[in-house]
Amino acid sequence: MPRYSTEKRLLKQELHLDEPTFQYLINQNLLTEIPGIHQHQCQRCFNQGRKYFGKLPSGHIYCRKCINMGRVSECEPLYQWNGPAPVYEQVQNPCVWGGDLTPLQEHASNELVNQIKLNGSLLIHAVCGAGKTEMLYEGISYAASHSMKLCIATPRADVVRELAPRLRKDFPNVKSAALYGGSSEVDEQAQLVIATTHQLLRYDCAFDVMIVDEVDAFPYHKDPALPKAVKRAVKEKHTLIYLTATPRTNLKLKSKLNLIPTVSIPMRFHGHPLPVPSFQYNKKIEKQILEGTLPNQIEKWINDRGNRRYLLFTPTVEMAKQLSTLLNHTPYVYAEHPDREDLVKQFRYNKFQALITTTILERGVTFPSIDVAVIQADHDVFDEAALVQIAGRAGRSANDPNGNVTFFCRSENKCDGPVETLFISDEP
């Protein structure tokens, strides 16, 4: 039995089968062939846009949109396991974490377990640092002890890399898989899957419980394929949980209309609310940096940090690079940086005091006791959700709840309105 192909749609090379076995399974109707492109739509990534299709010399059409997961085309179909469904273990007392939940966390946790029992859905609205992960533990335990398959899907690979070891430590007997572009792990009947949202494109009718983390984040709310992928990845009977720090309008509306039960956790787990950012204005901030001068305010902010560690967020890679040069080659990271993982790890282990980053680190990744500055916080890439997340980076530990968060903006008008009210509207 091909352990890789249950509950998934895979390319032939992803099955890792030798040719006779493959032929045998096809003949026995244990593997079903799904056309790669059907009615002008990619059957893996839902792509229908004409510009995302290409033509091979053979004349066959292929999908360019998801080609990084291996090429799907009219002559390269997908395969799905058609034999008996896998049976998952009932892991008794799967959780070994000994910590306590705050009353608010406990409320969310109970609601989560209730919904899993009901095959319902739930929106958990929790500010950054509210201890979201721990709130999921009861739910994970329930699923694992009832032979369920559970997935935590998150937009960013960094979050998968941070979350997976934590969950493995706290659920040592639950078989798990951490999936993101470039990870070497495969889901060989794992019961707990921690994956980037994109990886869900390979699944079909697989999960009893689906937890979608940061639903408000790019790319989930902008790419219509990802909500579809979530829908396809779950079983007919399933539980859908959304986690968010800043629910976007449509989810907000749904929960207002009581279409989705909602739990709100406004406090961070150590009882302190989100740090309120201070604002500094400088019209020429971008110009100065790109032309090679360090703006005075930023220099002062950095000097004021003393021995404290800090993150500097920049809107573009170009600015990150310039700033790095201006600051004695302080390391900088961005999505395609070849040593990104390594640099983040080194920063986590205190190898250097500061790290410059584009928005890639806004979510999920936690460092104890750090301060945060956002350069050009009024830039388009820093939307509401992003700024709340970034502010949440500071003061992450109970020992150091008072991190400094400073937003450097170009114009006063643009900064004041939505951004400042944001931090107030998050309170109960």
Place this chain on the structure above:
Amino acid sequence: MHCLICYKHLQPDTTWSTLFTSAEKQICADCESQFERLIEVSNHHCQICMRPLKESLNLCGDCFAWRERLDGRDPLKRNMSIFTYNEFMKEIMTLFKYRGDYELIYVFKEEIKQTFVSLKDFAIVPIPLSEERFNERGFNQAEAIASLAGEKILNLLKRTSSEKQSKKTKQERIFFNKSI
């Protein structure tokens, strides 16, 4: 039209420059600017392999060593390169060769065409691909590139081993690759 690389919508612009070049733009200016042409990197190159060189030299160390070793009977007369293999090119080639994104070939259409215009008395013989690789990828990348020249292609070579060239070290390639 959309950029073949980043899918951005391409504005059909009618500036003077496009009036005179009939070439149809396939990629956007942002993507275009990330390619690096070898002639832009340096104005002096090794006469055989086109590696950028100091003004005072005609041949690079490698080509010089080959000439000595083969006593002037080097079968390689000249190598012509258009682009440098920078990070951007590396990404494009990975997508093209290993992911099999065939459409990317059209990124290079004009450049390849222009290069062949200046050549006389030649035959195009693409390096063949192993059957296994061909079936996997659905095309031979060398033949695909050659087809852009708009000239007749002669398939005169046959592969005797299927080992992947890129997996070998430079040393191995030099000393053990006798099939080509």
